[in-house]
Amino acid sequence: MEAWQSVFQNSSMLIKGLGYTLEYSLYAVVLGTVLGLIFALFRLSGSRILRALGTVYVDIFRGTPLLVQIFFIYFGLPQVLPLHQWFGEFYTVLAGAAALALNEGAYITEIIRAGILSVDKGQWEAAESIGMTSYQKMRYIILPQAFKRMIPPLVNQFIQTIKDTSLLSVISITELVRAAQIVIVTTYFALQFWTAVAVLYLIVILLLTKLSQYLERRLQVDQR
């Protein structure tokens, strides 16, 4: 009883943590989408070098654990670059968001690439046949059509990102997990706090899952 009271008393701390969780997830997905778009276009480009760059990026960031990426960026990089001097206080936020964004970006690259490739070949040819440049073709014809199909997997990736944000706790970003740890240090009600944390994640993620399913259904209707 005392334990649950304690959870209740500290709920504002947890909610604040959840706020950071969502905030970092949003940064990561937005930045990751930009990265994903760039590298997806690299992977589909005519240039062998750009294609190789895209492949290396995806392979590295999907081929190593996010935790290692976070440690590398937060503890490793400042050894050779005065990042803390350049960015000051802001480097923790930056490193956390960057690690997350680079990681999600690699997955989003593949989502966008698959979305682009799913657009019917006839659309590419029709765009070319009216003299569009590669850029115009992508911008006005292919991406708008690919985008619709990418929304459900992107929402799923957002869900994944929310879970991944928990790893930022290791670099003292007080997202939900770290917030819980800090409270548990003084209260020691581990079981109850982790249950509460799990429930908070579940609520957010189930809501997003429903959204994703709804979007998927709407999309199918649209494509009749």
Next chain:
Amino acid sequence: MEAWQSVFQNSSMLIKGLGYTLEYSLYAVVLGTVLGLIFALFRLSGSRILRALGTVYVDIFRGTPLLVQIFFIYFGLPQVLPLHQWFGEFYTVLAGAAALALNEGAYITEIIRAGILSVDKGQWEAAESIGMTSYQKMRYIILPQAFKRMIPPLVNQFIQTIKDTSLLSVISITELVRAAQIVIVTTYFALQFWTAVAVLYLIVILLLTKLSQYLERRLQVDQR
């Protein structure tokens, strides 16, 4: 230079860590496959209760971060059950493997379920028409056919598991990440050690990716 020498000197420690990483990944995938099979059959069963059980399992373990699951099982559960007394020293291994297996099991449930549903309806009906029970139908007709299609996604899940194992570092399991941390707190060569760790993961994961691609190609040939 000194830094890389240090990495080289401590390489046996890292390799040993990688050994644990692979060992836990294997436990998790084997156990997870057993769990996945059980819950996939639950999700496909005629019983509303079993179906609900399957859904709850999948939703909970895919709807919360693995890190939270690890904390819950390792720090939370012993508050209400004398798990350390029951299992002694072994509880760390058990909790780590269990958390990982429960998590992977939820993803594997969906892989197996999709594999089973991908088997042509005619195969189900043909099996029923010669009087097979549900068990016989699954065991002799559906699973053998579903299994082949499940291999590539299962290999991918194994890759995911290897990366997930890094989170076991938080409960003092000296897998690759924790092994590196232990060395870094005395040497301070974070950049070099995290690079080495990343390379080790990359090697293992790229090898497995190649295996998965090979299997996928072989499978397509088989299905001509």
Next chain:
Amino acid sequence: GCGTGSSTPSNSGQSGQTQPVTLHVGADTTFPPFETEKNGQVTGFDIDLIKAIAQKENMQVDLKTMDFQGLIPALQTGDIDVAVAGITITDDRKKSVNFSDPYYHSGLSILVKKDNTTINVPDDLTGKTVAVKLGTTADLMFSKKPGVNVKRFTNISDAYSELQNGGADAVVFDNPVNLNYIRTGHDNVKIVGPLLTGEDYGIAVRKNAPDLLQKINDGLKQVMADGTYDKLYQQYFGDEPNGKIKH
């Protein structure tokens, strides 16, 4: 760092400057009562002390929290100027950073369950499972000492949980934190035996900044001389005498 915040009143003793210089301070917030986070506010003995020192030296504290493991690397790269986190002064660490004069006398103590009768002195730990915090002096000590089964955790709270849950026979950690743990409502544990080490906490200062080190030491002297130190000590540690630096 560069000077900011001209609005902050500066009441410096010796330097005639009116523009306070910003002192970038790194701290790990999971080390009560030295540093802890309450309702989003970082508080604790270390925090109040460094603020007092900074005030004496006409500096403005810019506090940055990070993991204990990250403090010394951050000092090396110049991300922070000083680190206060109950950092034990060791020869090893002196290679990477400078240390101020000691401000707290500490040592590692052994924390066990109250009903434990088998562990009474440090040597009893052989063959037992000991929970420590990753990268702390206890961790480094046991790493060199075979025969003890070490479990390393990222947070000391996890080590305490491990003890409470029965996953470890003892926690070895800095005495004041162990004391604090008992004081904050955990009366089923006790400290046994003498301190394993006698060690001092110092403020870690980034290398190649002799002026800064000088300022910190100077400020510490003033704080000790004018009674601020004693007041803070009383506030956080009460009558427990072991930790106080004689001055």
Next chain:
Amino acid sequence: MISVKNLRKQFGEHVVLQDISVEVAAQEVVVIIGPSGSGKSTFLRCLNGLEKPSSGHIVIAGHELTGHKADLIEIRKQVGMVFQRFNLFHHLSVMDNITIGPIKVLGKSKAEATELAEELLRKVGIPEKANAMPDQLSGGQQQRVAIARALAMKPKVMLFDEPTSALDPEMVGEVLAVMKDLARDGMTMVVVTHEMGFAREVGDRVLFMDGGYVVEEGTPADVFDHPQQERTRAFLSKVL
């Protein structure tokens, strides 16, 4: 052998079988014809318990088909079914396709089942394909294996749902030949087919289904040459 009374089957709102009553005697060969969507497949699937009747009674070889699981499996052992799309088990060799039922369902020994399978493969004319995989066979060969697989269960009744309509024309004959043999051996058969030659030659009775009813029935000669109903005439004029 088969007795169906007031069988009704609906999917949701959509009534597919309105009210079907049919008796099939032992050793009788009944051919069902009718336009697409008239409920022929659904009727056969009800006889085999693949679909659960909405109401009505089905009794096969003395067992009432109630929908209880154990009972269903018992009935299915008595009733062989051959599908339009063969549905051989893709992962099993021809031999294993045929023996898996006898071994796993009937509990026969492997030796006994193999012997029976060899005999059946001779009967359907492809003894040399015992070790082939289904994908290596032509459609006609696959369908003959499917018939052998059904026969291996020693059923009292065989149901065929358009067994030749997924076949290239040159393979239709070989499958029909096997079915004629079966009929001659005295097997009770219900066959949905549009092969009128087959119906005339071996059918004892023809049922014409439309809109979920049996609209007309009689000997092949009666139904084909002197249809009584307008709907039958219209259908036959298109098909014949």
Next chain:
Amino acid sequence: MISVKNLRKQFGEHVVLQDISVEVAAQEVVVIIGPSGSGKSTFLRCLNGLEKPSSGHIVIAGHELTGHKADLIEIRKQVGMVFQRFNLFHHLSVMDNITIGPIKVLGKSKAEATELAEELLRKVGIPEKANAMPDQLSGGQQQRVAIARALAMKPKVMLFDEPTSALDPEMVGEVLAVMKDLARDGMTMVVVTHEMGFAREVGDRVLFMDGGYVVEEGTPADVFDHPQQERTRAFLSKVL
């Protein structure tokens, strides 16, 4: 207007166009016929730069088609293409399908492009569909929008690749009518089609392609009524 010399195109080992030399004068309508796989589509796609020739020269409206990117885009502005499967931009309304080229590629103002599009929609007979989405149109209507889209670029040449073969028979006429209008207006056209009536009525010349060669060419009357080559005769006997 179009001059093709010794055009050769291969995909890997497979030579699809062996050696094609064709001249098309301004305002001429050339119809290409030939069996499936003879290289008709590949030829048209080479004219539009959608495929890169393996060797040979193509000059269109004074531009040599070398494969340089900027050059390619320039040529494509001169050459309109209509595909068998329409390939309207699914996410854009009929109006936007037609105006996107003029606005984005030619840099026209939206007002100007819209006015032109309205005129073209009247020309192809569906002014009322300006705001419809492609999926809401019949095949024939979609193809007419596709023609309007190509015309909006004010091309000097129009290429048609079997523009009516994906259409239900009742819609073929409406598309051919639009094409006839175009021909009458003096558009230079190269049309792959099996609509012999169209070829006779508006074709100035017919090319018969087979195996990557132009096997025979002449006026429609010559080629259809007095084919010189055995292969042409064989083909026409099947098609006519």
